[in-house]
Amino acid sequence: MKVLILGAAGMIGRKLLESIARDGTLGGKRVDEAVLSDVVLPAVPAGLPFACSASQDDLPAPGVVERLIGGRPDVIIHLAAIVSGEAEADFDKGYRINLEGTQRLFDAIRLAHGASRPGEGYFPRVIFSSSIAVFGAPFPDRIGDEFFTTPLTSYGTQKAIGELLLADYSRRGFFDGIGIRLPTIAIRPGKPNKAASGFFSGILREPLNGQEAVLPVSDQVRHWFASPRSAVGFLHHAAAIDTSRLGARRNLNMPGLSATVAEEIEALRRAAGDKAVALIRRESDPVIEKIVAGWARDFDTTRALSLGFTADRDMDAIVEAYIDEELGGKRPQF
Numbered sequence: 001m002k003v004l005i006l007g008a009a010g011m012i013g014r015k016l017l018e019s020i021a022r023d024g025t026l027g028g029k030r031v032d033e034a035v036l037s038d039v040v041l042p043a044v045p046a047g048l049p050f051a052c053s054a055s056q057d058d059l060p061a062p063g064v065v066e067r068l069i070g071g072r073p074d075v076i077i078h079l080a081a082i083v084s085g086e087a088e089a090d091f092d093k094g095y096r097i098n099l100e101g102t103q104r105l106f107d108a109i110r111l112a113h114g115a116s117r118p119g120e121g122y123f124p125r126v127i128f129s130s131s132i133a134v135f136g137a138p139f140p141d142r143i144g145d146e147f148f149t150t151p152l153t154s155y156g157t158q159k160a161i162g163e164l165l166l167a168d169y170s171r172r173g174f175f176d177g178i179g180i181r182l183p184t185i186a187i188r189p190g191k192p193n194k195a196a197s198g199f200f201s202g203i204l205r206e207p208l209n210g211q212e213a214v215l216p217v218s219d220q221v222r223h224w225f226a227s228p229r230s231a232v233g234f235l236h237h238a239a240a241i242d243t244s245r246l247g248a249r250r251n252l253n254m255p256g257l258s259a260t261v262a263e264e265i266e267a268l269r270r271a272a273g274d275k276a277v278a279l280i281r282r283e284s285d286p287v288i289e290k291i292v293a294g295w296a297r298d299f300d301t302t303r304a305l306s307l308g309f310t311a312d313r314d315m316d317a318i319v320e321a322y323i324d325e326e327l328g329g330k331r332p333q334f
Contacts, residue, residue, distance in 0.1 A: 002034075002072070002075075003020070003031055003073060006080040007129075009043070011228060012079055013038070013077075014042075021047075024049040029239070034048075034050060037056075037057045039059075055068075059097065059101035060096050065101075065108040076125070076126045078129060088196070088291070094158060098159065102165065106175075110174040123175060125175070125239060126177040127177075127180065129182055130159045130160075130162060131156065132181050132182070133156030134159050135147060135156070142299060145249065145252060176243050177243075178250055182226065183256035184226075185201075186226075187208075187228075187319065189322070196291040204264060207276040208276065208323065209332070215283070216284060221261050222260045224257070225256055225257045225312070226256040226257065228325070233309075237308055241307060255309050255310060256301070258297060265280065270319075271316070271323065
């Protein structure tokens, strides 16, 4: 099997490649070749059990997606996007990367399909990373897959349009698509990015590394989370699932955990103590408060669970996953 990972230099892309490398499979199927692409050159780890190449690409630029699918990958994992805060700050850039890049990819696959009858021609599995930002307030207590998409950010709008395109191109038989609406991923390793949701990771990550963190919203803000480990698991399962079980509804809310900022902080306290919690500095940010107020807080993911997707059981598990994967299992000492 040949795999193309777009956005491979990002956190989820890197962790996905690491997971594939461990036993040489994606979704239980042996990987023979991986092709990596991102706006910055993705790193190719040494000792991979399969062929791997990487390129630095501007996805919406003419000819780029045509070149990337030229080797006819069997599975295309589309993680390439700019994050919510950046898409809101730069309207043109958000639509160019998040929407035009996606549409160019889908059209390139359609044109490469090259068959007039179903079951013939090039027909890859396409996994599209969408977001809970496709939903907008006012919300019910819990949001199901049937809740209408009325996003309140440009990023959410771009993802919602991508979902519609994915469903229509799949319906027309150009590719076999599945869209996974990711919860906010926490705890994200590395440095903070421009995502409006970045503080949800920061108030855990920075104290666990002995650094100060800024909390721009109230402790009572509730949100929907999954760990990077769970996100990688979603992608593996999406690569293997029998998509005939999806019917026309190709986009799914992924399982996650509904928790408040206060519950995050208490999980940090249990893992690292009061001195870690003391590193959180409260500094209200009205812009972030407004964006976060328009986000969904809890989901009914019965459909995804019935299809075999799984996620973290509680916030303690999310914190422990970070300690295990990023701190080598060592708890901070204060």
